[in-house]
Structures are given as C-alpha cells and as structure tokens.
Amino acid sequence: MTEIHSTLSRRQMLGLAGTGLALIAVPALAAAPAMITWRDPGCGCCTKWVEAMRKAGFAVTMRETGDMATVKSRLKVLAALQSCHTTVVGGLVVEGHVPAAAIRSLLARRPKGVLGIAAPGMPRGSPGMEMPDGSKDPLNLTLFDGVGNTRAFA
Template structure:
C-alpha cells in the first residue's frame, strides 16, 4: 500500500470514528408528563444525533436538587449529558461549546422558558444568558 493511500485510509478511519463517537452521545431528559416544549427539545436534540431517553416525572424539584441546579436557575426540564447537567432550553451552540471545552463544572443552564430557544416557538426576544453552575452556584458563561 502506498504512503498516500495509507494516510488517506487513516484519516478516513479517524473521521468515521469521530463521527461515530458524536452520534453515540446519550442523554436523559427529565420532564413533566404534560410538557410539550420539553418533548420538542428532546426531538431536536435527537435530530442532532443524541440518543435521548425521556423520563417523565412529577418530582422535577427533586431531580433539580439532586442534580445540583442552583436555586432560582431552574427551567422546565433537566438533562444529564456526558457527566454534565443541562438545565432548560439551552441553545445547542452552548452545549456544543460545553462538550468541546469540557470545563470542570457541574453544568450549564438557561432559566425559564425563553422564546426562540430550541423547543420554544417564536423569534428570539432578548440575548440568551446561559450560566454555568458548580457547587450550586451560578455564574455567567455565554451570551447568545
């Protein structure tokens, strides 16, 4: 096998392996049984290649407390993804950054249910202030 062919095959294999790893992401999304916007978020996350398990619960407060979501930073759903907690309708650009940088934090979140975020219909009304949280404390992380 020629050196250029071997290099091409190695590059192709690494590319395919990287793609397979990206598609192998698994998430668990906790939501209220009646929340349609959370289901829409889960569908959009799945469309991005994430295997999403939806867990319906009437105890979202308990889920958030166990996950370490800071008081006042809650939203309508909580996600476990790659060892991180994603709280609410966090735009996918913020999740992409989180998974790329892999900071030493508990997770990120976008409080409330802002219009224009994934799963929430309508145009964006204001900048999305995504916060990082660690040890139950929230600090600014990314504005979209």
C-alpha cells in the same frame, strides 16, 4: 465497533477501509454522548427541545416524572436557574432550553469546577420555544457549580 458491525457487513467495512471512509464514519458515531432528560409529562416544549437535540446528533432518552423538584434537587440545580426539563450528558447537567452548540462547547471545554449549564426560565426563541412570529428573548446561559456559584457562559 459493535455498533458499526450491527449496521454494516464485514464486506462493506472492508470496502470503506479501502477508501479511507471508515476513518470518517467512526468519529461521526461518537460525536455526541447520550443524554438523559427528565420532564413533566404535561410539558410539550420539553419534547420539542429533545427533538432539536436529536436533530443535532445527540441520542436522548426521556424520562417522565411528576416530581421534577426532586430531580433538580438531586442534580443540584439552583432554584434561580431552573426551567422545565433537566438533562445529564457526559457527566454534566443541562437545565432547560440550552442550544446544542453550547452543550457541545461545554463538553469540549469542561471548565474546572462546573457542574452544568442552564438557560433559566423558558426563553422565547430558544430550542423548543420557537415562536410563530420569530420573537426571541435574550438567551442568558449560566454555568453553575452545584454549591451556589454561577457565572455567565461565554
């Protein structure tokens, strides 16, 4: 509620409440949890992915580090699943160029035992990796548990 007060006056809030729109405005603000994304400062596609997530409604904080290996190790991202950037959102790990719709689905379902989701490598055509000619690689999203078990994200 403090977030709404900082952008709307009390009079505006009362006016919205009278129309029923206040009930719509509150869930929209809470629709997507905040993300923290770690990236190497030399990688440009990470910034493009973050822009896509922001456009999809996520609030993203970027942290730059020259030691992505330590970030990935701490967050238990298997070597076979690694990409260029690593994100934490809603207590889950997102590795690489995972689309916003898949992240929202994972956050809504929260399958038992899942630590995160990965788009291994840097698939062409994925968010942040769009190609001028429109070419795309298959996007194989993988769920992982942090101890070596993986399965395809359906």
